Amino acid sequence: MLPDVTAVRSLLSGVAEAEAECTSLGVVVHASSGDAVAILAALKSSEFDFAVLIDLLGTDLGDRVEITYHLRSFTRDEDIFVKSSLPHGGTLQSASGVFASALLPERETAELFGLVLAGHPNPKRLLTTEGQEPLLLRSVPIRTVKEVRDG
């Protein structure tokens, strides 16, 4: 389930500046947003064989948006999480060249967190209509009881 943290550290030391730690989530690699895709590629081709991007999500941390990549190796049955953070309205570098499964979740994340998607073959809006504000940001409120009633 958990890959060896020291082995991950030694692997990544040759790729980019990144910190690996063991948290309640599992082994988490913190990377800068510019290095994230290179780290994903390195993890995929390493002996860990993280061949699958299981999930990709954004989290609004208030001052910035954190992107979490969730990788899995079927051969060793291990998970690893790569996190990078972007400023609001920043540019999300597409990982779809490394993992095809990032295609749709990236579009969704970029749209719902108001990010710009770069390097994606089809960086259109996915879920909402034109002009809709990024709905998953914490600064965008949900309807109040009064708004629902008066509509």
Place this chain on the structure above:
Amino acid sequence: MSPRAAEHVEHTATGRMVFDVGSQHPSTHGLLRLAIETDGEEIVSAEACLGFLHRGIEKLGEHRRYHQLPTLMDRGDYLSGIHGELASALAVERLRGIEVPPKAHWLRSLLGEINRIASHMAWYGTFGRDAGVTSHFFYSMRDREALLDILEAVTGQRMTFNYVRPGGVIADLTVVAESKIRRFLRTFDAHLDEHQTFLGGNELLQKRLRGVGVIDRDSAMSLGLTGANLRASGVPYDVRRDRPYAAYSELEFGIPIGTTGDAMDRYLVRIEEMRQAARIVRQCIEGLPEGAVMAKLPKALRPREGETYACVESPRGELGVHLVADGSETPRRFHYRAPSLFAIAALEQMLPGTLLADAALLVGSVDIVPGEVER
């Protein structure tokens, strides 16, 4: 991709044409719009346009208490509510460190498998319709009604059960429900054989499904497919066996895998999964332990600051909940990993090169639920 397509279009002068299937179309199993570009009978490219059912399950989850998350998850993957509830409950339990009574574990497995058969039956009925068979829909609905009766007897609802909660399950199995399950199990295997003779044994259907919509092992993995779609491509990964939750570590079941990853394999894997699910139900009903079904919990759960990911094997694949807690009564981030979303990406890759007539069949063969695609 398919040599059949090339033979057909060889003799005719054709032009390119784009047309839309959906957003409201019987063969898209809900609200999915496929912009399909064709050259004669052959599909050149396909693009899925989503968002017709985007209703903010993730956003609303950030404004709900931890106890209320199963209510939202029910309506995500509405064909298999129990699995959605279970994933969110597991995530909350993991964050808060809740000990679940053993009987609740068994009931979760039991209801989960009953729900899996019900969900596969709905897929099976509509899949036949996609193939042009109408009458067998009524036979699959006969079995589905029996299953919905069981689910109703246990949970009180036919769908959107709200049965699995953080800390256990909400109600024990009643005598009536147990006898209903036993009655169902007596006939189910024979019914499944009957279904197989109807649809799977039909030579025309086999000819239509063999070699169509092939996803090989590597592209299945790179597309992030899980569940029956992945296993049909020959990857023996099942969350129930590889990361056991509920009572699955104590249960025996087989994991069917395919060889070629075509539509026929996906069909056969799902049929066999139903048989295995019935086997699990049988074991659960025999081995059900005694005891409480719900742990004692305070009214408001306040997990410590932290982050967790919990996943279950839903009928459509790995259904995960990624939960970020900030110490308050509501989650900071509630993310729903929907297996159908990845199946849509696979569909976009699978459709080019096939015949237009097979498009509806292929949409059916990956088994998507728009409710969880768009959340």
Place this chain on the structure above:
Amino acid sequence: MALDRSVGEHSLAFVKREQLFDWARRNSLWCTTLGTACCAIDGLMNLGGPRFDIDRMGVLFGVSPRQADVMVVAGTVNRKMAETLKLLYDQMSEPRWVVAVGACASTGGPFREYPNVVLGVDRVVPVDVYIPGCPPRPESVQYAFMQLQEKIRRQTEERSAARRDGS
């Protein structure tokens, strides 16, 4: 045939053209189904199944909006879908009716707080019958169709009464 039962065999029935049309219309409600979410499974798919068998009431699901009398909206409608919904409604020929199945279609349901969700179908098209439930049981939808038949009958009566009073 039902007309036999109401007037007796080998007898003549003198009815107004309007009444005849109304009778035919009421008993063959063809629906264009806008099954968006969960309600479409329990409210429509199971309803068309062998146990509830809505076909025996003359209700036929899944025809194109141009041939349909009733639009059944089952499930949440969001801003993106509302455009399609309006388009489909405009394609239906008069007289037309709309049934809103479930809490979402009636008011927005459990998703009413999300800014992208439309607060009920009646913000987009006029609704004739609302069905409560999340999702409603198939019996509720059956009952809703009986209510709709009743409403159509009443509408015809009111129309002819108004004409009688006017002349």
